[in-house]
Amino acid sequence: MPTLFMIPAALGAAPWQATLPAVARAEIHRIEYFVVENAKSARAELKRLDHPIPLQQLRIAEMPRDMDIAACRHLLEAAAPADRTGVLSEAGCPGVADPGALLARAAHEMGWQVRPLVGPSSILLALMASGLDGQHFAFHGYLPVDEGARRHKLLELEAQSRRERRTQLFIETPYRNRKMFDALIAACAPDSLLCVAADLTMASEFVRTQTIAAWRKSDAPDLDKRPAIFALLAQARSRTAR
Amino acid sequence: MPTLFMIPAALGAAPWQATLPAVARAEIHRIEYFVVENAKSARAELKRLDHPIPLQQLRIAEMPRDMDIAACRHLLEAAAPADRTGVLSEAGCPGVADPGALLARAAHEMGWQVRPLVGPSSILLALMASGLDGQHFAFHGYLPVDEGARRHKLLELEAQSRRERRTQLFIETPYRNRKMFDALIAACAPDSLLCVAADLTMASEFVRTQTIAAWRKSDAPDLDKRPAIFALLAQARSRTAR
Numbered sequence: 001m002p003t004l005f006m007i008p009a010a011l012g013a014a015p016w017q018a019t020l021p022a023v024a025r026a027e028i029h030r031i032e033y034f035v036v037e038n039a040k041s042a043r044a045e046l047k048r049l050d051h052p053i054p055l056q057q058l059r060i061a062e063m064p065r066d067m068d069i070a071a072c073r074h075l076l077e078a079a080a081p082a083d084r085t086g087v088l089s090e091a092g093c094p095g096v097a098d099p100g101a102l103l104a105r106a107a108h109e110m111g112w113q114v115r116p117l118v119g120p121s122s123i124l125l126a127l128m129a130s131g132l133d134g135q136h137f138a139f140h141g142y143l144p145v146d147e148g149a150r151r152h153k154l155l156e157l158e159a160q161s162r163r164e165r166r167t168q169l170f171i172e173t174p175y176r177n178r179k180m181f182d183a184l185i186a187a188c189a190p191d192s193l194l195c196v197a198a199d200l201t202m203a204s205e206f207v208r209t210q211t212i213a214a215w216r217k218s219d220a221p222d223l224d225k226r227p228a229i230f231a232l233l234a235q236a237r238s239r240t241a242r
Numbered sequence: 243m244p245t246l247f248m249i250p251a252a253l254g255a256a257p258w259q260a261t262l263p264a265v266a267r268a269e270i271h272r273i274e275y276f277v278v279e280n281a282k283s284a285r286a287e288l289k290r291l292d293h294p295i296p297l298q299q300l301r302i303a304e305m306p307r308d309m310d311i312a313a314c315r316h317l318l319e320a321a322a323p324a325d326r327t328g329v330l331s332e333a334g335c336p337g338v339a340d341p342g343a344l345l346a347r348a349a350h351e352m353g354w355q356v357r358p359l360v361g362p363s364s365i366l367l368a369l370m371a372s373g374l375d376g377q378h379f380a381f382h383g384y385l386p387v388d389e390g391a392r393r394h395k396l397l398e399l400e401a402q403s404r405r406e407r408r409t410q411l412f413i414e415t416p417y418r419n420r421k422m423f424d425a426l427i428a429a430c431a432p433d434s435l436l437c438v439a440a441d442l443t444m445a446s447e448f449v450r451t452q453t454i455a456a457w458r459k460s461d462a463p464d465l466d467k468r469p470a471i472f473a474l475l476a477q478a479r480s481r482t483a484r
């Protein structure tokens with residue numbers, strides 16, 4: 001049965017031994033056809049993984065922007081006669097806060113096997129290190145850029161977190177991280193817990209969780225040009241998380 | 243600075259090379275004090291990872307049930323004079339659908355560094371392989387066991403998924419998987435997409451996504467005693483996922 005491999009890419013500068021199990025790398029070494037978010041980054045990633053086949057001999061197809069399920073089928077049909085196809089996004093896990101999900105969906109429709117490989121996801125790593133509630137959580141992608149709309153969204157997420165005892169995770173483009181941080185400490189309740197995680201898996205990794213009140217008294221973290229994840233948990237009446 | 247390592251454990255029978263990057267294993271090899279969900283499983287996991295220190299010489303403390311933040315501090319203070327402490331849950335990532343989050347929270351309060359290691363998470367792997375929307379998703383843990391309450395919850399999650407274009411993930415204890423599957427295909431709309439993922443990272447791995455209508459016509463997957471994740475995505479009016 002043809003198999004589609006969902007391949008996590010490094011989150012930043014790190015040797016492959018820090019981000020992928022050896023077995024996952026060996027699986028990738030046996031793939032010759034890749035559908036990728038960006039061909040240049042994919043080549044760099046495959047080089048980082050010491051792919052044994054010369055890069056020029058690999059077939060690397062870029063996902064078109066706004067591709068529909070028909071375009072996905074077309075890309076997968078182009079795999080023939082190879083029976084192993086890989087999906088690579090820019091950083092982290094394809095299909096999770098990154099393109100690639102629709103390729104997996106097309107593969108399911110075509111009766112292919114879809115195999116996810118173990119690797120880095122900034123969302124998961126941030127949640128694990130945050131100390132916030134991991135029994136119930138939601139990832140919201142990017143929040144509105146407009147200041148008023150963002151504040152409104154943050155208050156809505158905080159209220160929902162309090163009500164449903166759920167950790168809320170979201171991201172921002174690196175150059176707007178500071179604005180997001182400032183909006184968070186301005187809008188949220190003093191006893192809400194905020195985790196800021198940046199440069200995960202890298203030597204410069206930073207993860208810190210404290211209350212909004214404590215963040216207000218600390219220096220703001222340096223988030224300039226660093227990929228970051230924010231996680232927010234409002235306090236319930238009683239603390240029962242384990 | 244003392245460091246708390248959040249250590250993902252294997253999801254089932256698999257060599258460590260299939261589940262952990264070599265660098266993560268090397269980090270674990272330098273830890274001599276572990277706070278764990280279950281001492282017996284933790285010893286088996288550390289043996290699987292060929293921990294270089296004889297198991298009897300490692301310090302392994304079990305997390306008490308319903309531990310509060312004071313108990314967590316106490317467990318972490320016991321780390322002294324070691325500056326590296328590891329947290330291990332039964333399977334997958336500590337703190338994510340598993341105990342351990344409160345230890346990380348206590349570590350943050352004590353000014354420790356918290357470092358998440360890359361490794362397997364059934365939630366993330368299921369989402370990646372599902373082909374469902376990974377731009378917005380929520381994990382809901384266990385749903386109600388009572389038949390009526392479960393049906394009500396499934397309909398609520400489906401409506402929310404349709405409204406917010408969000409993938410809903412949840413789990414069930416293995417012996418109730420079949421009941422959950424039957425409840426899903428009975429309650430949900432024919433065009434909703436359901437992903438069933440079982441035995442992730444194992445040789446018997448199974449991941450399949452199709453509409454409820456298609457599941458009704460197929461044989462039910464064999465989920466007996468297999469750890470499984472369910473992911474549900476209701477169809478919106480127009481398909482815009484990428």
